[in-house]
Amino acid sequence: MNQPAQTLTFKLPPKTLRTLALWTAGGIAIFWLFSFLPAMRSVFSIVIFALFLAFILDPVVNFLENRGISRLLAAVLVFALIIFLGVVGFKFLAPVVSNEIQQMSSGMNDQSAGDFMQKLRDKLGDDIPLLSNPMVEKELKAKVDEILKRSFSVVVNLLSAVVSMIMLAFITFFFLKDGRAMKKRLISWVPNRYFEMALIILHKTSTQLGRYIRGQLLVAFIVGALSIMALYLLHIRYAFFIGALAGMANMIPYFGPLVGAVPAIVIALIDTGDLGAVVTVAVAFASIQLFENVFVSPFIVSKSVELHPLTIIIAILIGAQLMGIFGMLLAVPTASIIKVTTKELAWGFKNYRIFS
Amino acid sequence: MSSKNEQNKNSIFNIHVGDAIWSNIFKKEGGGKETIVAILRNVPLFKGMGRSELHELEKLIHRRRYRAEETIFHEGEPGVGMYIVQRGSIAIFKNTSEHEREELARLQRGEFFGELALLDESARSASAVAKEDAKVLGLFRPELLELIERKPRLGNKLLFELAHLIGERLKHTNEELQSVWSKLDSSKVIT
Numbered sequence: 084m085n086q087p088a089q090t091l092t093f094k095l096p097p098k099t100l101r102t103l104a105l106w107t108a109g110g111i112a113i114f115w116l117f118s119f120l121p122a123m124r125s126v127f128s129i130v131i132f133a134l135f136l137a138f139i140l141d142p143v144v145n146f147l148e149n150r151g152i153s154r155l156l157a158a159v160l161v162f163a164l165i166i167f168l169g170v171v172g173f174k175f176l177a178p179v180v181s182n183e184i185q186q187m188s189s190g191m192n193d194q195s196a197g198d199f200m201q202k203l204r205d206k207l208g209d210d211i212p213l214l215s216n217p218m219v220e221k222e223l224k225a226k227v228d229e230i231l232k233r234s235f236s237v238v239v240n241l242l243s244a245v246v247s248m249i250m251l252a253f254i255t256f257f258f259l260k261d262g263r264a265m266k267k268r269l270i271s272w273v274p275n276r277y278f279e280m281a282l283i284i285l286h287k288t289s290t291q292l293g294r295y296i297r298g299q300l301l302v303a304f305i306v307g308a309l310s311i312m313a314l315y316l317l318h319i320r321y322a323f324f325i326g327a328l329a330g331m332a333n334m335i336p337y338f339g340p341l342v343g344a345v346p347a348i349v350i351a352l353i354d355t356g357d358l359g360a361v362v363t364v365a366v367a368f369a370s371i372q373l374f375e376n377v378f379v380s381p382f383i384v385s386k387s388v389e390l391h392p393l394t395i396i397i398a399i400l401i402g403a404q405l406m407g408i409f410g411m412l413l414a415v416p417t418a419s420i421i422k423v424t425t426k427e428l429a430w431g432f433k434n435y436r437i438f439s
Numbered sequence: 440m441s442s443k444n445e446q447n448k449n450s451i452f453n454i455h456v457g458d459a460i461w462s463n464i465f466k467k468e469g470g471g472k473e474t475i476v477a478i479l480r481n482v483p484l485f486k487g488m489g490r491s492e493l494h495e496l497e498k499l500i501h502r503r504r505y506r507a508e509e510t511i512f513h514e515g516e517p518g519v520g521m522y523i524v525q526r527g528s529i530a531i532f533k534n535t536s537e538h539e540r541e542e543l544a545r546l547q548r549g550e551f552f553g554e555l556a557l558l559d560e561s562a563r564s565a566s567a568v569a570k571e572d573a574k575v576l577g578l579f580r581p582e583l584l585e586l587i588e589r590k591p592r593l594g595n596k597l598l599f600e601l602a603h604l605i606g607e608r609l610k611h612t613n614e615e616l617q618s619v620w621s622k623l624d625s626s627k628v629i630t
Binding site for chain 2: 278
Protein backbone atom coordinates (compact mmCIF):
# COMPACT_ATOMS: atom_id res chain seq x y z
CA MET A 84 0.00 0.00 0.00
CA ASN A 85 1.32 3.34 -0.96
CA GLN A 86 1.45 5.86 1.83
CA PRO A 87 0.61 9.41 0.76
CA ALA A 88 3.74 11.57 0.78
CA GLN A 89 4.04 13.46 4.02
CA THR A 90 4.49 17.16 3.69
CA LEU A 91 5.87 19.29 6.45
CA THR A 92 4.43 22.73 6.68
CA PHE A 93 5.81 25.52 8.83
CA LYS A 94 3.54 28.28 9.70
CA LEU A 95 5.33 31.34 10.96
CA PRO A 96 3.50 33.88 13.08
CA PRO A 97 2.77 37.12 11.19
CA LYS A 98 5.04 39.15 13.48
CA THR A 99 8.04 36.90 12.71
CA LEU A 100 7.20 37.03 9.02
CA ARG A 101 7.06 40.82 9.16
CA THR A 102 10.39 40.98 10.99
CA LEU A 103 11.95 38.58 8.47
CA ALA A 104 10.61 40.64 5.56
CA LEU A 105 11.96 43.84 7.14
CA TRP A 106 15.42 42.34 7.70
CA THR A 107 15.51 40.98 4.14
CA ALA A 108 14.44 44.34 2.71
CA GLY A 109 17.02 46.08 4.92
CA GLY A 110 19.74 43.66 3.77
CA ILE A 111 18.89 44.20 0.10
CA ALA A 112 18.85 47.98 0.62
CA ILE A 113 22.26 47.93 2.32
CA PHE A 114 23.71 45.66 -0.41
CA TRP A 115 22.27 47.94 -3.09
CA LEU A 116 23.71 51.02 -1.38
CA PHE A 117 27.13 49.41 -1.09
CA SER A 118 27.12 48.42 -4.76
CA PHE A 119 26.68 52.10 -5.56
CA LEU A 120 29.21 53.19 -2.98
CA PRO A 121 32.17 53.88 -5.29
CA ALA A 122 29.97 56.05 -7.52
CA MET A 123 28.43 57.77 -4.51
CA ARG A 124 31.77 58.46 -2.83
CA SER A 125 32.11 62.02 -4.09
CA VAL A 126 28.49 62.78 -3.14
CA PHE A 127 29.06 61.39 0.36
CA SER A 128 32.26 63.44 0.66
CA ILE A 129 30.39 66.63 -0.28
CA VAL A 130 27.57 65.89 2.19
CA ILE A 131 30.03 65.11 5.00
CA PHE A 132 32.06 68.24 4.23
CA ALA A 133 28.84 70.28 4.18
CA LEU A 134 27.98 68.87 7.61
CA PHE A 135 31.40 69.95 8.88
CA LEU A 136 30.89 73.44 7.47
CA ALA A 137 27.42 73.65 9.00
CA PHE A 138 28.93 72.67 12.37
CA ILE A 139 31.43 75.51 12.05
CA LEU A 140 28.97 78.13 10.87
CA ASP A 141 26.04 77.22 13.12
CA PRO A 142 27.14 79.45 16.06
CA VAL A 143 27.46 82.41 13.70
CA VAL A 144 23.90 81.89 12.41
CA ASN A 145 22.71 81.43 16.01
CA PHE A 146 24.42 84.69 16.97
CA LEU A 147 22.58 86.56 14.21
CA GLU A 148 19.30 84.91 15.22
CA ASN A 149 20.01 86.05 18.76
CA ARG A 150 20.06 89.63 17.39
CA GLY A 151 16.49 89.20 16.14
CA ILE A 152 17.16 88.14 12.55
CA SER A 153 15.21 85.20 11.11
CA ARG A 154 17.07 81.92 10.59
CA LEU A 155 16.70 82.13 6.81
CA LEU A 156 18.05 85.68 6.64
CA ALA A 157 20.84 84.80 9.09
CA ALA A 158 21.93 81.86 6.90
CA VAL A 159 21.81 84.09 3.79
CA LEU A 160 23.85 86.79 5.56
CA VAL A 161 26.50 84.30 6.67
CA PHE A 162 26.83 83.05 3.11
CA ALA A 163 26.97 86.58 1.74
CA LEU A 164 29.72 87.35 4.27
CA ILE A 165 31.68 84.26 3.23
CA ILE A 166 31.39 85.18 -0.45
CA PHE A 167 32.43 88.77 0.36
CA LEU A 168 35.44 87.60 2.38
CA GLY A 169 36.25 85.10 -0.37
CA VAL A 170 36.20 87.83 -3.02
CA VAL A 171 38.21 90.27 -0.90
CA GLY A 172 40.66 87.53 0.08
CA PHE A 173 40.93 86.48 -3.55
CA LYS A 174 41.55 90.05 -4.66
CA PHE A 175 44.34 90.64 -2.14
CA LEU A 176 45.81 87.21 -1.55
CA ALA A 177 45.30 85.55 -4.94
CA PRO A 178 47.90 87.68 -6.76
CA VAL A 179 50.46 86.89 -4.07
CA VAL A 180 49.67 83.15 -3.88
CA SER A 181 49.18 82.66 -7.63
CA ASN A 182 52.42 84.52 -8.26
CA GLU A 183 54.13 82.16 -5.84
CA ILE A 184 52.56 79.08 -7.48
CA GLN A 185 53.40 80.43 -10.95
CA GLN A 186 56.99 81.02 -9.94
CA MET A 187 57.18 77.51 -8.53
CA SER A 188 55.66 75.88 -11.61
CA SER A 189 57.56 78.00 -14.16
CA GLY A 190 60.71 77.19 -12.24
CA MET A 191 59.81 73.56 -12.78
CA ASN A 192 58.79 73.91 -16.43
CA ASP A 193 61.64 75.84 -17.94
CA GLN A 194 64.21 73.78 -16.21
CA SER A 195 62.41 70.45 -16.59
CA ALA A 196 62.80 67.69 -14.07
CA GLY A 197 66.33 66.88 -15.23
CA ASP A 198 67.52 70.46 -14.92
CA PHE A 199 65.89 70.74 -11.53
CA MET A 200 67.84 67.68 -10.35
CA GLN A 201 71.04 69.10 -11.80
CA LYS A 202 70.50 72.34 -9.91
CA LEU A 203 69.73 70.47 -6.72
CA ARG A 204 72.84 68.32 -7.15
CA ASP A 205 75.05 71.35 -7.88
CA LYS A 206 73.80 73.20 -4.83
CA LEU A 207 73.62 70.37 -2.38
CA GLY A 208 75.85 67.67 -3.82
CA ASP A 209 78.71 68.59 -1.53
CA ASP A 210 76.56 68.71 1.60
CA ILE A 211 74.46 65.64 0.80
CA PRO A 212 76.57 63.10 -1.14
CA LEU A 213 73.59 60.75 -1.43
CA LEU A 214 72.09 63.05 -4.10
CA SER A 215 74.97 62.20 -6.49
CA ASN A 216 74.06 58.51 -6.40
CA PRO A 217 72.55 57.65 -9.85
CA MET A 218 69.89 55.38 -8.34
CA VAL A 219 68.65 58.09 -5.99
CA GLU A 220 68.80 60.65 -8.79
CA LYS A 221 66.73 58.43 -11.09
CA GLU A 222 64.15 57.83 -8.40
CA LEU A 223 63.88 61.53 -7.51
CA LYS A 224 63.63 62.51 -11.21
CA ALA A 225 60.77 60.06 -11.71
CA LYS A 226 58.97 61.57 -8.72
CA VAL A 227 59.41 65.14 -9.98
CA ASP A 228 58.11 64.03 -13.42
CA GLU A 229 55.09 62.45 -11.79
CA ILE A 230 54.29 65.63 -9.84
CA LEU A 231 54.47 67.68 -13.07
CA LYS A 232 52.11 65.28 -14.83
CA ARG A 233 49.68 65.35 -11.94
CA SER A 234 49.48 69.13 -12.03
CA PHE A 235 47.88 68.83 -15.52
CA SER A 236 45.14 66.52 -14.28
CA VAL A 237 44.46 69.05 -11.52
CA VAL A 238 43.61 71.66 -14.15
CA VAL A 239 41.36 69.19 -15.99
CA ASN A 240 39.47 68.49 -12.77
CA LEU A 241 38.98 72.18 -12.06
CA LEU A 242 35.53 72.31 -13.66
CA SER A 243 34.16 69.44 -11.62
CA ALA A 244 35.67 71.08 -8.54
CA VAL A 245 33.72 74.28 -9.27
CA VAL A 246 30.49 72.27 -9.61
CA SER A 247 31.28 70.49 -6.33
CA MET A 248 31.86 73.84 -4.62
CA ILE A 249 28.45 75.12 -5.73
CA MET A 250 26.83 71.86 -4.54
CA LEU A 251 28.70 72.14 -1.25
CA ALA A 252 27.47 75.71 -0.73
CA PHE A 253 23.85 74.70 -1.42
CA ILE A 254 23.92 71.67 0.89
CA THR A 255 25.63 73.62 3.69
CA PHE A 256 23.06 76.39 3.35
CA PHE A 257 20.17 73.91 3.79
CA PHE A 258 21.91 72.17 6.70
CA LEU A 259 22.22 75.56 8.37
CA LYS A 260 18.67 76.64 7.65
CA ASP A 261 16.81 73.37 8.25
CA GLY A 262 19.33 71.41 10.32
CA ARG A 263 17.15 71.50 13.44
CA ALA A 264 14.07 70.20 11.65
CA MET A 265 16.18 67.45 10.03
CA LYS A 266 17.54 66.43 13.43
CA LYS A 267 14.01 66.39 14.85
CA ARG A 268 12.79 64.21 11.98
CA LEU A 269 15.72 61.83 12.47
CA ILE A 270 14.96 61.53 16.18
CA SER A 271 11.25 60.91 15.50
CA TRP A 272 12.16 57.53 13.94
CA VAL A 273 13.80 56.28 17.15
CA PRO A 274 11.65 53.74 19.07
CA ASN A 275 10.16 54.99 22.34
CA ARG A 276 12.47 52.90 24.56
CA TYR A 277 15.60 54.55 23.14
CA PHE A 278 14.14 57.97 22.37
CA GLU A 279 15.35 59.96 25.41
CA MET A 280 18.75 58.26 25.28
CA ALA A 281 19.14 59.01 21.55
CA LEU A 282 18.12 62.63 22.08
CA ILE A 283 20.64 63.31 24.83
CA ILE A 284 23.45 61.38 23.10
CA LEU A 285 22.92 63.29 19.85
CA HIS A 286 22.97 66.58 21.77
CA LYS A 287 26.12 65.78 23.75
CA THR A 288 27.95 64.37 20.73
CA SER A 289 27.13 67.29 18.46
CA THR A 290 28.02 69.86 21.15
CA GLN A 291 31.41 68.29 21.86
CA LEU A 292 32.26 67.74 18.21
CA GLY A 293 31.15 71.22 17.21
CA ARG A 294 33.43 72.71 19.85
CA TYR A 295 36.28 70.40 18.81
CA ILE A 296 36.06 71.14 15.09
CA ARG A 297 35.78 74.90 15.61
CA GLY A 298 38.72 74.76 18.03
CA GLN A 299 40.87 72.82 15.57
CA LEU A 300 40.14 75.31 12.81
CA LEU A 301 40.99 78.26 15.03
CA VAL A 302 44.30 76.63 15.98
CA ALA A 303 45.01 75.92 12.29
CA PHE A 304 44.28 79.57 11.47
CA ILE A 305 46.61 80.82 14.23
CA VAL A 306 49.43 78.45 13.20
CA GLY A 307 48.94 79.41 9.53
CA ALA A 308 49.11 83.14 10.31
CA LEU A 309 52.19 82.73 12.52
CA SER A 310 53.93 80.57 9.90
CA ILE A 311 53.25 83.12 7.13
CA MET A 312 54.59 85.87 9.38
CA ALA A 313 57.72 83.90 10.34
CA LEU A 314 58.50 82.87 6.74
CA TYR A 315 57.91 86.42 5.49
CA LEU A 316 60.28 87.84 8.10
CA LEU A 317 62.90 85.21 7.22
CA HIS A 318 62.56 86.18 3.51
CA ILE A 319 61.61 82.65 2.46
CA ARG A 320 59.99 82.53 -1.00
CA TYR A 321 56.33 81.46 -1.29
CA ALA A 322 55.76 82.47 2.34
CA PHE A 323 51.96 82.78 1.91
CA PHE A 324 51.55 79.46 0.15
CA ILE A 325 53.79 77.46 2.49
CA GLY A 326 52.45 79.21 5.62
CA ALA A 327 48.85 78.46 4.63
CA LEU A 328 49.83 74.84 3.90
CA ALA A 329 51.49 74.61 7.33
CA GLY A 330 48.29 75.91 8.98
CA MET A 331 46.10 73.36 7.23
CA ALA A 332 48.57 70.51 7.74
CA ASN A 333 48.66 71.35 11.45
CA MET A 334 45.26 69.68 11.76
CA ILE A 335 47.05 66.35 11.17
CA PRO A 336 48.75 65.56 14.49
CA TYR A 337 52.44 64.55 14.50
CA PHE A 338 52.77 64.40 10.68
CA GLY A 339 51.18 67.80 10.01
CA PRO A 340 53.89 70.06 11.46
CA LEU A 341 56.48 68.13 9.41
CA VAL A 342 54.41 68.54 6.23
CA GLY A 343 54.38 72.29 6.91
CA ALA A 344 58.07 72.61 7.78
CA VAL A 345 59.63 70.43 5.06
CA PRO A 346 58.75 72.62 2.01
CA ALA A 347 59.99 75.73 3.82
CA ILE A 348 63.25 74.00 4.76
CA VAL A 349 63.77 72.66 1.22
CA ILE A 350 63.23 76.11 -0.30
CA ALA A 351 65.56 77.72 2.23
CA LEU A 352 68.15 75.09 1.31
CA ILE A 353 67.76 75.54 -2.46
CA ASP A 354 67.79 79.34 -2.28
CA THR A 355 70.70 79.81 0.07
CA GLY A 356 72.48 76.44 0.09
CA ASP A 357 73.27 77.40 3.67
CA LEU A 358 72.52 75.01 6.50
CA GLY A 359 72.27 78.01 8.86
CA ALA A 360 69.12 79.17 7.04
CA VAL A 361 67.68 75.67 7.39
CA VAL A 362 68.29 75.75 11.13
CA THR A 363 66.62 79.19 11.40
CA VAL A 364 63.50 77.98 9.56
CA ALA A 365 63.41 74.79 11.63
CA VAL A 366 63.73 76.81 14.86
CA ALA A 367 60.92 79.14 13.71
CA PHE A 368 58.61 76.19 13.03
CA ALA A 369 59.57 74.49 16.30
CA SER A 370 58.84 77.73 18.19
CA ILE A 371 55.42 78.04 16.53
CA GLN A 372 54.68 74.42 17.49
CA LEU A 373 55.80 75.04 21.07
CA PHE A 374 53.65 78.18 21.29
CA GLU A 375 50.67 76.30 19.84
CA ASN A 376 51.06 73.35 22.21
CA VAL A 377 51.57 75.44 25.35
CA PHE A 378 49.48 78.56 24.87
CA VAL A 379 46.88 77.92 22.15
CA SER A 380 45.60 74.32 22.04
CA PRO A 381 45.11 73.80 25.78
CA PHE A 382 42.71 76.77 25.89
CA ILE A 383 40.86 76.09 22.67
CA VAL A 384 40.70 72.37 21.88
CA SER A 385 38.39 70.38 24.12
CA LYS A 386 40.07 67.77 26.34
CA SER A 387 37.06 65.48 26.21
CA VAL A 388 37.83 64.55 22.63
CA GLU A 389 41.50 63.84 23.30
CA LEU A 390 42.70 60.62 21.68
CA HIS A 391 45.56 58.30 22.60
CA PRO A 392 48.66 58.96 20.41
CA LEU A 393 48.56 55.37 19.13
CA THR A 394 44.90 55.79 18.10
CA ILE A 395 45.83 59.01 16.28
CA ILE A 396 48.70 57.38 14.37
CA ILE A 397 46.60 54.36 13.34
CA ALA A 398 43.70 56.65 12.32
CA ILE A 399 46.02 58.81 10.19
CA LEU A 400 47.53 55.76 8.50
CA ILE A 401 44.06 54.36 7.71
CA GLY A 402 42.95 57.79 6.44
CA ALA A 403 46.03 58.05 4.22
CA GLN A 404 45.38 54.58 2.79
CA LEU A 405 41.73 55.32 2.05
CA MET A 406 41.72 58.91 0.80
CA GLY A 407 45.32 60.19 0.70
CA ILE A 408 46.03 63.65 2.14
CA PHE A 409 42.30 64.43 2.44
CA GLY A 410 41.92 61.18 4.40
CA MET A 411 44.77 62.21 6.71
CA LEU A 412 43.00 65.51 7.35
CA LEU A 413 39.70 63.77 8.10
CA ALA A 414 41.24 60.91 10.11
CA VAL A 415 41.44 62.57 13.52
CA PRO A 416 38.00 64.27 13.39
CA THR A 417 36.50 60.93 12.28
CA ALA A 418 38.28 59.06 15.07
CA SER A 419 37.03 61.75 17.48
CA ILE A 420 33.46 61.32 16.24
CA ILE A 421 33.75 57.56 16.83
CA LYS A 422 35.27 58.11 20.29
CA VAL A 423 32.69 60.65 21.47
CA THR A 424 29.78 58.61 20.06
CA THR A 425 31.06 55.39 21.65
CA LYS A 426 31.64 57.13 24.99
CA GLU A 427 28.17 58.67 25.01
CA LEU A 428 26.55 55.41 23.84
CA ALA A 429 28.26 53.55 26.69
CA TRP A 430 27.02 56.23 29.11
CA GLY A 431 23.51 55.95 27.67
CA PHE A 432 23.38 52.14 27.75
CA LYS A 433 24.53 52.17 31.38
CA ASN A 434 22.27 54.95 32.65
CA TYR A 435 19.18 53.99 30.65
CA ARG A 436 19.70 50.32 31.61
CA ILE A 437 19.26 49.15 28.04
CA PHE A 438 20.80 45.72 28.60
CA SER A 439 19.57 45.12 32.15
CA MET B 440 -23.61 60.44 16.56
CA SER B 441 -22.42 61.51 13.17
CA SER B 442 -25.67 63.28 12.41
CA LYS B 443 -25.29 65.20 15.65
CA ASN B 444 -21.78 66.21 14.62
CA GLU B 445 -23.05 67.27 11.23
CA GLN B 446 -25.72 69.33 12.91
CA ASN B 447 -23.13 70.96 15.18
CA LYS B 448 -20.91 71.75 12.24
CA ASN B 449 -23.79 73.25 10.34
CA SER B 450 -24.99 75.31 13.24
CA ILE B 451 -21.45 76.64 13.79
CA PHE B 452 -21.21 77.46 10.13
CA ASN B 453 -24.56 79.23 10.12
CA ILE B 454 -24.04 81.25 13.22
CA HIS B 455 -20.32 82.10 12.98
CA VAL B 456 -19.74 82.36 9.27
CA GLY B 457 -16.99 84.93 9.78
CA ASP B 458 -15.11 82.77 12.31
CA ALA B 459 -15.31 79.76 10.01
CA ILE B 460 -13.84 81.73 7.13
CA TRP B 461 -10.95 83.01 9.22
CA SER B 462 -10.29 79.66 10.85
CA ASN B 463 -10.17 78.09 7.37
CA ILE B 464 -7.81 80.70 6.04
CA PHE B 465 -5.39 80.12 8.92
CA LYS B 466 -5.98 76.38 9.10
CA LYS B 467 -2.76 74.42 9.67
CA GLU B 468 -1.66 71.33 7.79
CA GLY B 469 -3.74 68.26 8.64
CA GLY B 470 -6.81 70.40 9.16
CA GLY B 471 -9.33 69.22 11.73
CA LYS B 472 -6.55 68.14 14.09
CA GLU B 473 -5.81 70.25 17.11
CA THR B 474 -2.71 72.34 16.64
CA ILE B 475 0.21 72.16 19.06
CA VAL B 476 -0.16 75.89 19.69
CA ALA B 477 -3.73 75.37 20.90
CA ILE B 478 -2.54 72.77 23.41
CA LEU B 479 0.46 74.81 24.57
CA ARG B 480 -1.74 77.85 25.17
CA ASN B 481 -3.55 76.00 27.97
CA VAL B 482 -0.40 74.80 29.73
CA PRO B 483 0.44 77.03 32.76
CA LEU B 484 4.13 77.01 31.85
CA PHE B 485 3.39 78.83 28.59
CA LYS B 486 0.61 81.07 29.84
CA GLY B 487 2.50 84.32 29.32
CA MET B 488 3.43 83.54 25.73
CA GLY B 489 2.09 85.32 22.69
CA ARG B 490 0.99 83.67 19.47
CA SER B 491 4.32 84.08 17.66
CA GLU B 492 6.22 82.83 20.70
CA LEU B 493 4.01 79.75 20.87
CA HIS B 494 4.68 79.16 17.18
CA GLU B 495 8.39 79.39 17.90
CA LEU B 496 8.01 76.84 20.71
CA GLU B 497 5.97 74.59 18.42
CA LYS B 498 9.10 74.13 16.27
CA LEU B 499 10.91 72.66 19.29
CA ILE B 500 8.16 70.24 20.30
CA HIS B 501 8.51 66.51 19.60
CA ARG B 502 5.32 64.47 19.07
CA ARG B 503 5.41 60.95 20.47
CA ARG B 504 2.84 58.12 20.59
CA TYR B 505 2.72 55.47 23.29
CA ARG B 506 0.65 52.31 23.53
CA ALA B 507 -1.27 51.38 26.67
CA GLU B 508 1.13 50.24 29.45
CA GLU B 509 4.16 51.50 27.54
CA THR B 510 6.71 53.31 29.71
CA ILE B 511 7.58 56.88 28.77
CA PHE B 512 10.49 57.06 31.21
CA HIS B 513 11.79 54.99 34.09
CA GLU B 514 12.54 56.17 37.61
CA GLY B 515 16.30 56.58 38.13
CA GLU B 516 17.11 57.27 34.47
CA PRO B 517 18.69 60.62 33.54
CA GLY B 518 15.98 63.20 32.82
CA VAL B 519 15.89 64.92 29.44
CA GLY B 520 12.79 67.07 29.50
CA MET B 521 9.07 67.50 30.03
CA TYR B 522 5.97 66.01 28.41
CA ILE B 523 2.47 67.39 27.89
CA VAL B 524 -0.45 64.98 27.53
CA GLN B 525 -2.20 65.54 24.22
CA ARG B 526 -4.43 62.47 24.27
CA GLY B 527 -4.96 59.52 26.65
CA SER B 528 -3.88 59.34 30.27
CA ILE B 529 -0.49 58.94 31.90
CA ALA B 530 0.20 57.45 35.33
CA ILE B 531 3.13 58.54 37.46
CA PHE B 532 4.56 55.73 39.58
CA LYS B 533 7.10 55.62 42.38
CA ASN B 534 8.85 52.38 43.26
CA THR B 535 8.21 51.49 46.92
CA SER B 536 10.16 48.26 46.89
CA GLU B 537 11.85 46.10 44.27
CA HIS B 538 8.59 44.69 42.92
CA GLU B 539 6.02 47.20 44.13
CA ARG B 540 5.11 50.64 43.01
CA GLU B 541 2.70 53.28 44.09
CA GLU B 542 0.69 55.43 41.71
CA LEU B 543 1.25 59.06 42.62
CA ALA B 544 -0.88 60.75 39.99
CA ARG B 545 -2.96 60.18 36.88
CA LEU B 546 -2.52 62.92 34.29
CA GLN B 547 -5.03 63.79 31.61
CA ARG B 548 -5.10 65.95 28.50
CA GLY B 549 -3.30 69.28 28.85
CA GLU B 550 -1.43 68.27 32.01
CA PHE B 551 2.36 68.09 32.03
CA PHE B 552 5.10 66.17 33.84
CA GLY B 553 8.89 65.81 34.06
CA GLU B 554 9.51 69.56 33.81
CA LEU B 555 12.38 69.54 36.37
CA ALA B 556 14.45 67.61 33.84
CA LEU B 557 14.51 70.77 31.72
CA LEU B 558 16.95 72.18 34.26
CA ASP B 559 19.40 69.36 34.85
CA GLU B 560 20.25 65.77 34.05
CA SER B 561 19.55 64.36 37.52
CA ALA B 562 17.72 61.05 37.75
CA ARG B 563 13.92 60.90 37.26
CA SER B 564 12.22 60.72 40.66
CA ALA B 565 9.33 58.58 39.32
CA SER B 566 8.29 56.57 36.27
CA ALA B 567 5.68 57.64 33.71
CA VAL B 568 3.50 55.00 32.03
CA ALA B 569 0.74 55.43 29.43
CA LYS B 570 -2.49 53.91 30.81
CA GLU B 571 -4.15 53.90 27.41
CA ASP B 572 -2.97 54.65 23.89
CA ALA B 573 -1.57 58.14 24.30
CA LYS B 574 -0.12 61.03 22.39
CA VAL B 575 2.30 63.34 24.18
CA LEU B 576 4.25 66.44 23.28
CA GLY B 577 7.84 66.64 24.47
CA LEU B 578 9.98 69.67 25.17
CA PHE B 579 13.58 68.75 25.97
CA ARG B 580 16.66 70.34 27.52
CA PRO B 581 18.81 70.36 24.34
CA GLU B 582 16.13 72.40 22.57
CA LEU B 583 15.68 74.71 25.58
CA LEU B 584 19.44 75.38 25.74
CA GLU B 585 19.47 76.11 22.04
CA LEU B 586 16.45 78.41 22.42
CA ILE B 587 18.23 80.37 25.16
CA GLU B 588 21.20 80.79 22.82
CA ARG B 589 19.16 81.75 19.75
CA LYS B 590 16.18 83.59 21.24
CA PRO B 591 17.26 84.62 24.74
CA ARG B 592 14.14 86.69 25.32
CA LEU B 593 11.78 83.76 24.80
CA GLY B 594 14.18 81.39 26.58
CA ASN B 595 14.26 83.68 29.62
CA LYS B 596 10.50 83.98 29.62
CA LEU B 597 10.16 80.22 29.68
CA LEU B 598 12.78 79.86 32.42
CA PHE B 599 11.01 82.58 34.44
CA GLU B 600 7.69 80.72 34.20
CA LEU B 601 9.47 77.49 35.18
CA ALA B 602 11.09 79.20 38.18
CA HIS B 603 7.69 80.65 39.14
CA LEU B 604 6.08 77.21 38.96
CA ILE B 605 8.82 75.60 41.04
CA GLY B 606 8.61 78.48 43.54
CA GLU B 607 4.85 77.95 43.91
CA ARG B 608 5.42 74.25 44.51
CA LEU B 609 8.11 75.00 47.09
CA LYS B 610 5.73 77.37 48.90
CA HIS B 611 3.04 74.69 48.87
CA THR B 612 5.48 72.05 50.16
CA ASN B 613 6.65 74.41 52.92
CA GLU B 614 3.06 75.00 53.99
CA GLU B 615 2.40 71.26 54.12
CA LEU B 616 5.60 70.69 56.07
CA GLN B 617 4.61 73.47 58.45
CA SER B 618 1.23 71.89 59.04
CA VAL B 619 2.80 68.44 59.64
CA TRP B 620 5.21 69.98 62.15
CA SER B 621 2.46 71.80 64.00
CA LYS B 622 0.45 68.56 64.11
CA LEU B 623 3.48 66.73 65.49
CA ASP B 624 4.05 69.49 68.08
CA SER B 625 0.43 69.42 69.23
CA SER B 626 0.52 65.61 69.52
CA LYS B 627 3.69 65.93 71.67
CA VAL B 628 1.94 68.49 73.93
CA ILE B 629 -1.04 66.15 74.34
CA THR B 630 1.15 63.15 75.19
